[in-house]
Amino acid sequence: MERPRPILRPEGPIVVETVGLNVHYGSFHALREVSAAFAANHITALIGPSGCGKSTYLRCFNRMNDLIEGARVSGQVLLEGEDVNTPETDVVELRRRVGMVFQAPNPFPMSIFDNIAYGPRLQGVREHSRLEEIVERSLRAAALWDEVKDKLRQTAIALSGGQQQRMCIARALAVEPEILLMDEPCSALDPTATFHIEELMLELKQRYTIIIVTHNMYQASRVSDYTGFFLLGELIEYDRTEKIFEGPADPRTDDYIRGRFG
Amino acid sequence: MTALGESQLLTPSADRGRSRARGLHRAKLVEKLAFAGLWLAAAVTVLPVLLILAIMTAKGARALTWTFLSSVQEGIFPAVVGTVLLVGLTTVIAAPLGVMAAIYLSEYARPGPAVRLIRLAIVNLAGVPSVVYGLFGLALFVTLLHFGRSLLAGACTLALLVLPLVISASEEALRQVPRGLREGSLALGATRLQTVRKIVLPNALPGILTGLILAIGRAAGETAPILFTAAFYALSSPFPKSLLSPVLALPYQIYVMATEVPNVPPEHKWGAALVLVLVVLGLNLVAIVLRTRMRAKRRW
Numbered sequence: 128m129e130r131p132r133p134i135l136r137p138e139g140p141i142v143v144e145t146v147g148l149n150v151h152y153g154s155f156h157a158l159r160e161v162s163a164a165f166a167a168n169h170i171t172a173l174i175g176p177s178g179c180g181k182s183t184y185l186r187c188f189n190r191m192n193d194l195i196e197g198a199r200v201s202g203q204v205l206l207e208g209e210d211v212n213t214p215e216t217d218v219v220e221l222r223r224r225v226g227m228v229f230q231a232p233n234p235f236p237m238s239i240f241d242n243i244a245y246g247p248r249l250q251g252v253r254e255h256s257r258l259e260e261i262v263e264r265s266l267r268a269a270a271l272w273d274e275v276k277d278k279l280r281q282t283a284i285a286l287s288g289g290q291q292q293r294m295c296i297a298r299a300l301a302v303e304p305e306i307l308l309m310d311e312p313c314s315a316l317d318p319t320a321t322f323h324i325e326e327l328m329l330e331l332k333q334r335y336t337i338i339i340v341t342h343n344m345y346q347a348s349r350v351s352d353y354t355g356f357f358l359l360g361e362l363i364e365y366d367r368t369e370k371i372f373e374g375p376a377d378p379r380t381d382d383y384i385r386g387r388f389g
Numbered sequence: 390m391t392a393l394g395e396s397q398l399l400t401p402s403a404d405r406g407r408s409r410a411r412g413l414h415r416a417k418l419v420e421k422l423a424f425a426g427l428w429l430a431a432a433v434t435v436l437p438v439l440l441i442l443a444i445m446t447a448k449g450a451r452a453l454t455w456t457f458l459s460s461v462q463e464g465i466f467p468a469v470v471g472t473v474l475l476v477g478l479t480t481v482i483a484a485p486l487g488v489m490a491a492i493y494l495s496e497y498a499r500p501g502p503a504v505r506l507i508r509l510a511i512v513n514l515a516g517v518p519s520v521v522y523g524l525f526g527l528a529l530f531v532t533l534l535h536f537g538r539s540l541l542a543g544a545c546t547l548a549l550l551v552l553p554l555v556i557s558a559s560e561e562a563l564r565q566v567p568r569g570l571r572e573g574s575l576a577l578g579a580t581r582l583q584t585v586r587k588i589v590l591p592n593a594l595p596g597i598l599t600g601l602i603l604a605i606g607r608a609a610g611e612t613a614p615i616l617f618t619a620a621f622y623a624l625s626s627p628f629p630k631s632l633l634s635p636v637l638a639l640p641y642q643i644y645v646m647a648t649e650v651p652n653v654p655p656e657h658k659w660g661a662a663l664v665l666v667l668v669v670l671g672l673n674l675v676a677i678v679l680r681t682r683m684r685a686k687r688r689w
Contacts, residue, residue, distance in 0.1 A: 189576060196500065223578035233569035235588060245587075246577040295573070302577055 135365045137166035137353060142306060142336045143188060143225075148202035148212075150183050150192060150360075157183045159360045160202075165306075165353075170328060170337045172347035172368065175357030176383065181340045184357070185308050188338065189225040190218050206306075223250070226304035230311040232291035234283035239266075239275055242283045242294060246302035261301050269297035270327050289320025293327065300331075307331065309339040313346065325350050344384055348372045356380045442670075445663040452660025465661050467627035471540075471636035472609055472668075474629065475619060478544035479551065479608045484601055486548070487555030491597075494556070495563040496585050515553035520613040522550045527617040541632040543619020550614050551604035558600020562593040595683035599676045606672035610665060612640040622650075639665045 144164035150157045158180045165171050173181040183192065190211070192198045204212040211221050223246070235242050243262040244252075252258055262279065266272040271293040275286070283294055292312055299307060309328075313321040328337055328350050341347050347354050348368060355365040356375070364371060364380045375381045457464045490507075498504045526546030536542035566589050574584040612620075620641035629636045643661045646653045 191572065191576065194572065194575065219578050219580055222576055227576040229569060229572065229576075231569055233567070233573040235570060235573065236592060245574070245579075249577065249579050249583060298573075298577065 134162045134164060135353075136164045137169065139169075140167040141165065142167045142207065144205050145184075145187065146203040146205065148184070148187060148200070148204065150180070150187065150201075151199045152195070153197045157360050158187075161362045163355060163362060163365050165336060165338060167336050168332055168334070169352040170332050170339060170350050171353040171355065172351035173338065173340045173355045173357060174342075174344060174347050174383070175363075177342075179357040180360040181355075181357045182310055183360075184362075185227075185310055185338060185340050187212070188306065188308055189222045189227055190216070191227065193218065223302050224304055225306045225308060226299035226302060227308040227310065228292070228295050228299055228312045231315050232288055232295050234286065234291050234294055236282065236284055238280050239283045239286070239294060240279040243298050243301050245298060250302065265297040265301040266294075268300050268331065269293045270323065270330070271297055287320070289316050289323060292316060292320065292324060296324075296327065296331075300335075304335065306336045306338065309337065311340050311342060314342060321346070344372075356383060358383070441666065445659055445666060449656055449659030449661075449663035452654070452656040453663065457657070457660055458664070461627045462624060465639065465642060465664065467624070468637040468639045468642040468661070469664070470628060471620075471638040472640075472665075474540055474636060475543050475547060475615065475638055476605050476609045478540060478632075479547040480601065480605055482544060482548035483551050483555050483604065483608075487552050487604075488559050488597060490552075491556050491559030491563055492585060492590075495560050496581065496589065511553045511556055514549070515557075518613075519550060519611055520616075522546055522614040523617050525549070526614060531618055537633055538617070538619060538621065538635045539633040540619055540629050540636050543615040543636065543638075546614045546618045547608040547611060550611060551608050554604040554607060555600055558603065559593070559597045562596025562600065563589060565596060566592045595679060599680045599683070602672050602676040602679070606669045606676070609672065610640055610669045612644055615641060616644075639668075 141164045144162070146162050148158060148161045161180075161184055173184060175181050186192045187200055187204055188206075190200075192200050200212060202212065203210045206221070206224065210216075235245065240258075240262055243265050244258045247258060247261050252261070263272060263276075266275060271290060274290060275294075283291065286294060292315070296307075296312075313324050316324065325346065328339070331337060332352075339347075339351065351368045353366065354368045354371040356363045356371065356377075356379075358379055364375055364377045366376070370376075371380060372384055375384065458469070459466050461467055494504065494507065498507075523546065526542060526549070530536045530542035530545045531538055534542075536545070570588050570592070571584055574588045575581070579587070615638055619636055620638045621635040622637060622642060622645045626634070627637060639661060643658065643665065646658045646661065
């Protein structure tokens with residue numbers, strides 16, 4: 128048995144942490160004994176080569192792995208101290224508290240307004256003025272309001288890729304989550320759109336805790352406060368972003384950020 | 390090694406060039422022949438459709454008068470009404486059942502022996518000859534459930550016949566809805582059912598409708614399943630009074646006119662057949678148009 132790695136506990140309040148988290152896909156051990164704590168109102172980046180388990184890890188926080196055939200998750204995910212990885216957990220409620228933005232923008236084929244109002248309507252908000260208020264607030268928070276305020280009734284499919292992704296962020300914000308998970312949110316976007324999203328993330332961390340999976344190490348170093356490096360399903364190193372990028376403790380982290388593999 | 394090198398050296402290059410040219414020539418010829426053969430095969434499949442339409446139009450078009458279509462005693466009006474009723478009721482039974490089964494299979498079921506069994510049943514159901522459906526309907530609906538020879542028994546039998554069609558078309562349509570949309574909805578705190586109702590089903594609807602219309606076309610043209618369960622030929626009571634009355638139906642009327650009733654003017658037989666074919670083709674055409682429009686509209 129390996130000895131357990133020391134867990135970095137960021138200063139300040141912790142919103143969510145995992146304790147000894149394992150994920151198996153059938154006989155494949157995708158995530159091994161991952162323990163980490165995440166600081167409120169900070170951005171944490173998860174980096175590592177493809178297939179290292181970082182997306183799998185991200186999907187544990189809102190139980191999206193439940194949807195994957197043959198996936199088994201064991202260990203604890205403590206959201207404000209309470210384990211949400213139990214059969215009794217209300218997954219619907221959990222997903223309202225932990226929002227997610229996906230790799231490819233996934234606007235619903237309906238109007239921009241209906242996209243943003245989707246979550247609030249699920250929660251029973253019917254009053255139109257209230258919905259209008261939520262839509263405007265969410266689009267403003269996602270820095271998209273000025274671009275779309277005159278075409279809220281038009282289909283969201285017609286937006287550009289970058290706008291679609293910001294709309295998806297707005298849609299996630301509309302249910303007022305505590306945590307925002309972002310799974311390579313810029314991988315389908317051009318540099319300008321990526322820049323917009325990064326600016327937006329720095330803006331959003333005032334109010335939300337953000338955990339982002341990214342392939343782009345520059346992005347991780349630009350936006351994140353903490354960085355976790357995954358390799359073959361293990362969290363190899365987790366520390367302040369400057370520490371990871373300027374003097375990582377583990378040689379494998381050093382190899383990866385210097386582009387020697389992955 | 391050396392021997393091979395030598396033999397290559399000894400082969401005059403001009404000769405090699407010529408033989409390659411010959412090879413190319415042959416390849417082109419084979420390509421042409423293959424193309425001709427494939428084209429012919431494709432053409433042969435079109436030909437019968439055109440021939441059927443041409444022959445029936447030639448022989449039956451004269452019969453297509455307003456009297457023929459609308460008269461109870463001298464025309465096929467009761468049969469048209471009967472077929473519409475049969476097909477309508479079939480749809481009412483098969484559509485919800487089929488779509489719900491497809492939703493279960495596509496959105497809820499986890500792979501396992503149960504699902505394998507269901508799929509096996511659907512495949513086999515699709516392969517059962519229609520006359521077997523007829524006999525099964527006679528045994529179950531007509532006799533055991535005491536529906537008698539009736540509209541209801543016929544529609545139930547036809548519904549069983551088209552169910553596999555409806556299920557596979559609906560499942561296919563549901564599968565076409567991108568996974569990202571489902572995940573997006575669930576990640577916003579929607580339940581599985583809410584996701585199905587608000588996201589999956591609306592986006593699969595055109596595909597489901599297309600499948601339904603094709604199924605209706607199939608049901609409209611079938612004879613064997615209604616032969617023992619619903620159809621009769623008696624102009625004394627041309628229209629069914631209830632769900633439990635027998636009905637006249639186009640395919641059955643054609644069968645009767647062709648085999649049992651003497652002195653039916655030939656153009657009447659052809660005319661009735663033409664009407665049936667036009668109804669089925671028309672339905673298929675609607676399905677095709679719907680599918681094309683849906684494809685043009687869909688841009689995820």
